[in-house]
Amino acid sequence: MFGLPNCKQVTEMSSQLVDHNLTRSQKFKLKLHLFVCDSCRAYIEKMRFTKTTLHNWVSGNRQIPESLAIKLEENFAQEHQKK
Amino acid sequence: MSDPMDKFFSDQQKIIEQLLAGDNQAFKQVTRAWYSPMYYVASSIVGEAIADEVIQEAWTSVMRALPKFEGRSSLKSWVMRIVANEAKTRWRKESRSVSLEQIEESWSTDPRFDGSGHWVSRQSSFHQDSPEALMTAEALQDCIRKHISMLPSNQRQALMLKETESYSLDEICNILEVSSSNVRVLIHRARDKILQMIEHFEKEGSC
Numbered sequence: 001m002f003g004l005p006n007c008k009q010v011t012e013m014s015s016q017l018v019d020h021n022l023t024r025s026q027k028f029k030l031k032l033h034l035f036v037c038d039s040c041r042a043y044i045e046k047m048r049f050t051k052t053t054l055h056n057w058v059s060g061n062r063q064i065p066e067s068l069a070i071k072l073e074e075n076f077a078q079e080h081q082k083k
Numbered sequence: 084m085s086d087p088m089d090k091f092f093s094d095q096q097k098i099i100e101q102l103l104a105g106d107n108q109a110f111k112q113v114t115r116a117w118y119s120p121m122y123y124v125a126s127s128i129v130g131e132a133i134a135d136e137v138i139q140e141a142w143t144s145v146m147r148a149l150p151k152f153e154g155r156s157s158l159k160s161w162v163m164r165i166v167a168n169e170a171k172t173r174w175r176k177e178s179r180s181v182s183l184e185q186i187e188e189s190w191s192t193d194p195r196f197d198g199s200g201h202w203v204s205r206q207s208s209f210h211q212d213s214p215e216a217l218m219t220a221e222a223l224q225d226c227i228r229k230h231i232s233m234l235p236s237n238q239r240q241a242l243m244l245k246e247t248e249s250y251s252l253d254e255i256c257n258i259l260e261v262s263s264s265n266v267r268v269l270i271h272r273a274r275d276k277i278l279q280m281i282e283h284f285e286k287e288g289s290c
Binding site: 059065080 | 209
């Protein structure tokens with residue numbers, strides 16, 4: 001309706017919205033849709049939440065294995081000695 | 084109270100000087116702090132089995148190139164680019180290629196929408212207040228791990244590169260050799276699957 005995206009299209013644009021990659025006109029149309037659609041507002045909120053969850057996951061979820069840490073430090077010392 | 088780690092990472096020039104001077108403590112701090120994003124980038128490109136090997140090679144390259152580091156980006160972004168390049172070189176040696184075959188998987192018949200593209204059932208928000216609160220559930224962490232590993236490889240690669248927040252969209256396109264519109268689709272589909280997984284976890288309490 002009036003060239004506005006439907007709910008499915010809004011979900012497809014949601015990642016670009018949370019990544020700030022939409023054009024002004026796309027963002028305007030999407031916001032108009034969100035103004036009248038509770039479900040899409042809830043979906044966008046969940047998409048933001050998911051993005052943060054994934055970022056936190058990737059940034060800090062995994063600890064370096066001790067064997068790798070030791071190897072890296074040995075290599076670092078060797079590289080420095082070469083200089 | 085400010086975190087001593089935040090203080091350490093706030094002075095990039097000092098870190099570079101310490102690394103160039105062979106300061107083992109500084110090296111230990113950066114390798115530990117950046118291991119997680121480096122691991123997810125490397126493993127998404129070359130697989131878990133050789134991800135650590137790639138990280139090792141990347142750090143050797145970093146230390147050799149550090150005297151020439153010009154500071155055009157942050158040190159972390161520069162290190163992240165090196166690990167992605169090392170992983171990509173390794174991936175080429177294994178003659179793998181990005182396949183977009185899975186890109187059209189059942190998206191056109193998403194059961195959440197009716198024929199005119201409207202939600203079939205009303206959507207509600209997550210119950211948890213914050214991603215941090217949500218992540219305290221250990222079972223959910225296992226679930227995220229499982230679902231990330233189940234993503235088609237091109238979606239997993241695009242997602243992991245994006246969520247490190249170390250690469251621009253253009254850089255991700257170059258690393259994965261896909262167009263920018265495809266990379267956006269890959270990132271979105273991967274996130275959407277994880278979103279649906281979190282929804283399911285909140286409702287059922289299991290994976």
